[in-house]
Amino acid sequence: MRYWHRSTSLFFMATLTLTMSCAAHDPEDDDRAAIGQVVNNSIGWALTKDLTLLYSSLAQDSAFFIFHPDSASTVVGWHEFELLTEVWLNPAFTATRFEVKDLRINLSRSGTVAWYSALLDDFAEWEGEPVGWENVRWTGVLEKRDGRWLITQMHFSFSVEQIRAEVQETQREG
Numbered sequence: 001m002r003y004w005h006r007s008t009s010l011f012f013m014a015t016l017t018l019t020m021s022c023a024a025h026d027p028e029d030d031d032r033a034a035i036g037q038v039v040n041n042s043i044g045w046a047l048t049k050d051l052t053l054l055y056s057s058l059a060q061d062s063a064f065f066i067f068h069p070d071s072a073s074t075v076v077g078w079h080e081f082e083l084l085t086e087v088w089l090n091p092a093f094t095a096t097r098f099e100v101k102d103l104r105i106n107l108s109r110s111g112t113v114a115w116y117s118a119l120l121d122d123f124a125e126w127e128g129e130p131v132g133w134e135n136v137r138w139t140g141v142l143e144k145r146d147g148r149w150l151i152t153q154m155h156f157s158f159s160v161e162q163i164r165a166e167v168q169e170t171q172r173e174g
Contacts, residue, residue: 028107035114035149038149038150038151039057039100039116039151040100041056044098046088046098046124049095056148058081059078060078062077063153064076064078064081064153065153066081068156069156069158095122095123096130097123098122099120099121100120101118102117103118111144113141114141114142114143114144117138118139119138120133120135120136120137121133121134135158136156137157137159139154140152140155
């Protein structure tokens, strides 16, 4: 009889613990994890040139928008973005590594819109020569469409201090 009592108590305690942990689960945590994965995929795809992964991370419509640090490469609309991807698919381009640092994700009250900010290191080679960004500021907006988070816009920029330091280094070298 005692054995039955102990196993019943253990079963009850395990059920209660499982119920409490499920009740404490915040669905926003799942959204934040999914958003973090989309953000990483939108850059990490280049390591293997997995265009399907890239395209599955982005909203493929005319409102899609990217501000790059130089005004010459602002992207407006999906068609313009598709043309830009041809550069990254060029055999002269090889992504070497990336790191998304200090990623912050915020969700709207409706749970259908999110925005993020991060610092990004994104390095590659072009015809064997190193190229890339270090500590570029990266922000973006995502929308939840049909249960999937998609990036609708991004903005990359460098801090004024970083630009000044690079200019001074170039002047010292030249």
